[in-house]
Amino acid sequence: MLKEAIIEEQINPKVERLEKATVxxxxxxxxxxxxSIAASQTAWITGSFLLLIRFFFKPKLNLQRTPLDAALWAFFLWSFISCILSYTPLISLDRLRSVAIFLVLYFVINCIKTREMAIKLCFLLIGSCMINVIYVPIERILGRGVEIHGLSANGPLTKALLMDGDTLLKVNGKKITSADELLSELEKNEESDVFFYRPDFYYTVKVKRNYLLPGDTSLEKLGIQSWKKSHNWRSTGFFGHWTTYADVLQLIASLTFGILIALASQLAYFSDSKSRISRRNPLSICLLFFSFAMMILALIFSGTRAPLIALLISATCILFLNKNKKMLVAFTAISGPILLIGSMYLHQSRGVGFIDERDESTRYRQVVYREALQLWSESFRHVMFGIGMDSVKVYAEKWGLFDNGKLPMGHFHSTPIQILVERGLPALLIWIWIILTYSKILLSALKKSSGIEKGVLLGIFGGFIGFLISGLVHYNLGDQEVAMIFFLLMGIAFTLYNSQKLERLSASNTSTRASGKNAFIRNLILLSSNFSTAR
Incomplete structure (x- = not known):
């Protein structure tokens, strides 16, 4: 009876279909x-719902746990308390959804059954990312919009406060690709909304039809001397903002580099042992190198400094942990030109260097950091519970934030500062607890890994370090697109860590059984010997 029940549970078709659908x-x-955050979150929520249904079927699902459970749930609980005590509770509670993104971790570790599946998902993530990575330079070569030059003082575009070098992208929501299209759309309405790009910012202005100049050509009527397709903007991939894209790229590029280093370490040239022969297909190494190089190019095209610096620090950490001197020397030689190219591109496209106090975004951060710390230290309530997530959207004017409204309203552009001000000191301390515990676990798992598994863990650890570095000047934890990939990789890391624990436990049980069996045989021989002696 018992055996039949076990067999019935093992081949339960409903459970099998549920698990396949979840995967x-x-x-x-x-x-x-x-x-796409919309598509990925839809898939996650649907899969999580199916996983929840799976709990009601036998055999009972063994819920996977992690050493971070206490810290993660404490962080969520304190965030909830902060929302209740917020200046704008309803707004803060709505923002709590972004904090709940850590549940991706539990979805991942309860879906992945084997380490092989975890590794395959890493390659799937890299391969998928290459779609937008290849799209970015192609888009740059083709160009976009209408970049205007030589504006006349009395022209319609000048009167709309457009400037020389601006790139006009849409008129009344319709994309334009030439001056003729621009003129045609402006002539359709008495007043048109023109969406355009000016380095680092997107704006919309209104252009009136009766401001069009007399003339025979579109250039004369628009009051410009020339136009061309723009090849200078900050790439965003398929996301809506370059910072989001850059932070996502940093995480996936670090993963790619970790696997690349692990495989390349087995090549004869980089091997410490002269007798060691590569057992890896050179094609996979070449593809990973190509992917990593293209990701760096896309990251440079995003014009975002912090993630690029974070990636270089991530790669350095990966190489130090890999302990291969030849690779470290090679990377040191390569990183110099990468920084030079990145610096030149930043100067050309944005007019700034890697560290530039004249940069508007740098000055913006200096102002909001000072204001944030002053606001946090104003009262015991702020110190312990913060002001509540997104409360600045309502109270910024009252608190005199953003230089008393002279700067555009945003957030505090730093993960630690944002947590501190919005959720209080305990939330920041819990976040540090998460960081330290996760670092310890990753380093522990790295010591017991080898091959591609080691590469995956190296890449995840490097990406984690890069995430923290970039988070010093970006609020990347609050960026759901970035946070989702961060917790996805955390789930993969814990899957590998749990597999190692199971292997050690299995080996320990096998050793115990073997020693018990040997002890039994020794006792049997001893008894037989004693019996013979007695006779």
């Missing part, structure tokens, strides 16, 4: 993560 939505989440 299917996990794969969809991984595929869409580098491109």
């Amino acid at each position: 299917f939505f996990l794969i969809l989440m991984v595929l869409f993560s580098p491109h």
